[in-house]
Amino acid sequence: MTDWQTADRFLASTHEVKNQPPALENYNLYHADTALQAAVKREGAQWAQADIEHMGRLAGKAQTIRLGFLANANKPQFHTHDRFGHRVDLIEYHDAYHQLMQIATRHGLHASPWAQPRAGAHVARAANYYLHTQVEAAHGCPITMTFAAVPALQHQPDIAAQWLPKILHFDYDERNIPYTDKAALTIGMAMTEKQGGSDVRANTTRAYPVAAQGPGQMYELVGHKWFVSAPMCDAFLVLAQTDGGLSCFLLPRWRPDGSKNPLQIQRLKDKMGNVANASSEAELRGAMAWMIGEEGRGVRTIIEMVAMTRYDCMIGSSAGMRQAAVQALHHCQHRRAFGATLIDQPLMQNVLADLALESEAAMTLTMRMARALDQQQDPHEQALARIAVAVGKYWICKRAPEHAYEAMEVIGGSGVMENSIMPRLYREAPINAIWEGSGNVQCLDVLRAVSKQPESFAALMRELELAKGAHPGLDKAIVALPERLQQAQEQPFFGRQLVELMARTLQGALLQQHAPNAVADAFCQSRLGTSGHLGYGRLADAKAAMQIIARAWPTN
Template identity: 80%
Template sequence: MTQWQKAEQFLATTHEVLNQPPALENYNLFHADLALQEAVQRGHANWAEPDIAAMGALAGQADTIALGFQANAHRPQFQSHDRFGHRVDLVEYHDAYHQLMQIATAHGLHASPWAKPQLGAHVARAAQYYMHTQVEAAHGCPITMTFAAVPALQHQPDIAKQWLPKLLAPSYDPRNVPDQQKQAVTIGMAMTEKQGGSDVRANTTRAYAVGTEGPGQLYELVGHKWFVSAPMCDAFLVLAQTKHGLSCFLMPRWRPDGTKNPLQIQRLKDKMGNVANASSEAELRGAMGWMIGEEGRGVRTIIEMVAMTRYDCMIGSSAGMRQATVQALHHCQHRAAFGAQLIDQPLMQNVLADLALESEAALALTMRMATALDQRDNEHEQALARIVVPAGKYWICKRTPEHAYEAMEVIGGSGVMENCIMPRLYREAPINAIWEGSGNVQCLDALRAVERQPESYAALQAELLQVKGANKALDKAIAELPKRLAQAQAQPFFARQWVEHMARTMQAALLQQHAPNAVADAFCQSRLGEVSHMGYGRLTDATAAKTILRRAWPHE
């Protein structure tokens, strides 16, 4: 053998792949998530466990995971006109997007608690949505809007009677045809305008009665909408001004006679994340819409819808945290450095356990709100949801970007490559914090709840008193909450401090009630203690960290 042949033989060994983790696929997300299993049980959704486990298996399949990558690699494409010059306002999606939509609707993520109401229905949906969203988040936008539209449409029974059967159907029809030709429809929202954003009372779009005025009647809408997400939905809930003030309308993409409703898309938004779903700017040029609810009370009509979309933001951000956590854990179980597996190295254990801790706390708060939504006739539960949903939406969504970054850093260089899910999770992370009302909007809404519905704060206090004496740091945080509220009420300048404190305290209380001591006490020490922190990798109990890791990832 020549020297060159020997060298070539040696070089060939560098092509052998060593010390690289296998792809995280073909596993059951539900069976690998003890905290989720426990939340389903205490949320009275054990009757749905076969369906939840089936979704867990489906979400973990390699083919399903691939759909998420494909849907994001092929962005939606907009065609304003067809080749003959006809206005079509058509947005075309990759087939992977449609397959994900089909999975979501077939499992009732868009409507199951309304279609089959029973105790635990919202918990069962939340559990399935939590796992499905870990595959791909962007297509969840029309799923969430369709789900949230039901309470708004119920303000107008005659319109609801026409639309709800197709909205509740467990199927998906992506065809660009009038809703009269479909058995299943999706609903979107077109609320904000460029001059107002979250301040929808600044909207300038006008609604003109075609004949008789008032609820259920037909109007023509003239104006613009700055953010129309999922513009291929079959109809949209729209806010527009009448002579009696801001009102809510249902605006279909097609008129009853089968002609195109003049909702004209101007362009698609060029977003940094959430790219599998189209978001657009549109002009309404006499588009037909039917008034939903009382004239001049449009915000009141959609307020429950907004609460539902904000709640789904909690699910989505919690799901992002979970997927980031398991990607980091899986990587560290299969990667060695400096003479040991990463997951066995003490400092890495601290970081991983802290990531898992944040993820479980987010899930606990999210699933507690699902339980509240399941008890719509319970005054305490509804009052609790009124204050905790905006606080939870604020805090969980706010924590997700840093969480995604930290998990990406755990994985290292390969974690920033586009063939890894981590860049997508990182780009997706800020979306929910901004959509459906940014952080300041949520904090002011929580203050408004205390002012207008004081029973909401009373419900929160009653909830926290259940764990009095469980942990000294938690007791101190509960005692401090009224002082923080008084400060925020006197000076809204401090509203974020109050809401953050409230959300962390509520998370700690839930973990004290339902999680192992190692999890609950570590959260209280690190998030509420004298030296509380907001970064990762600063836990103080190494034994507890190992317990947290075993709980977070029993899959392997």
């Protein structure tokens, strides 16, 4: 037998796949999150335990995780006209997106605290939203806007009476048909314009009364909107100018008579992240809408929606951090290098513990704010939420991008591959920091809150003093805050330093009250100590780091 006849024996299996982690799937996200379980009980939603456990199990299923990949691999497709030439402004989503929307709405993520109000309702919703958006974040945009629209619509009781029953319905109807023919509706938002962005008072869109003027009356809107996110929602809260000033309107995609409302989409935004959800530019060519709230008080009306969307940014960024930390922990639990499993190597333990620490701090502050939203009849909780939601939105969302990158680096080359969730987490991470008011807007809002409602800062200080004496770094930060506030009030140039110190101090105070000593002290030492937090992997206590990892990933 010649050599060439035996050569195929070398074309058999080249190697055995070893030292690769199994896919992280078919596990319960809630059962794996000790800190979240404690927060749910502590903040008043123990009654929702079974429902949250169900969401944790559903979010961990392989088929649910696959929906997130499919929804992002198949971007929404925009069609201006149908094949007969009729203007349709239709955006087609992959079925995976619709399935994720169905999961979210059937679990009440868009409405449960309003539809089923009770003590702890916001906490229960926040926990479920936190688990569900770890699977896929982009579809959370219409869920959040629908949820946040309710307080704004309640400014106009006659309109709310018609719309809220369908908004609060626990279902999802993807069909492109008039709202009158649906049992379940979603609501979007269209505030900003090219020339102003966050400065909505620079808006030029005009609203003209059809007949009578004022709240609840019908107007026609002419102008443009720079960002219409989730443009297949059934209606949108929109800002437009009237003779009385900037006012808020509810603009449906279909007119009450069943004809198409001339909200004409110009193009979809080509976003670096959040790709499963469509964002668009649109022109309003006499689009019919109803005025919501007082004429000329549009910002005041819609700000309640914005406050809720900002809170959901806290949940979303906290969820992204948790998923990034879990992916890194899972990888290191199974991967070996240089003779030892990564999770057992001291330097890697420092990085992993630091990632877990940031994640728990974000979730703890977020869940504390959920309790504040549940107890808005309490003056302290109302004042605390007024300042701390802006503080949390700024800091948690600001921390997410670096956190995602560090977790990706832990995983290494495999974490950069598009068949991993890590690139999606990384691209998603900056979104919440920019949307619903970027960092500077949040800092200025904190200063505005203190100026107009001094009781908000007093509430923050009362909250911090609950942990006074627990750690010297925390005590020093608490003492420094009034002076930092005065500096920022006199010179807004220092606004970020103030808000960052507020955030880190509040997180440290909450952890000192509720987390194990290893977690609380490591946070205060690294984030409030003299050295400051320069980056991940710089914790000072190796024994504490191991305890933090065991708490963050009890399945290892």
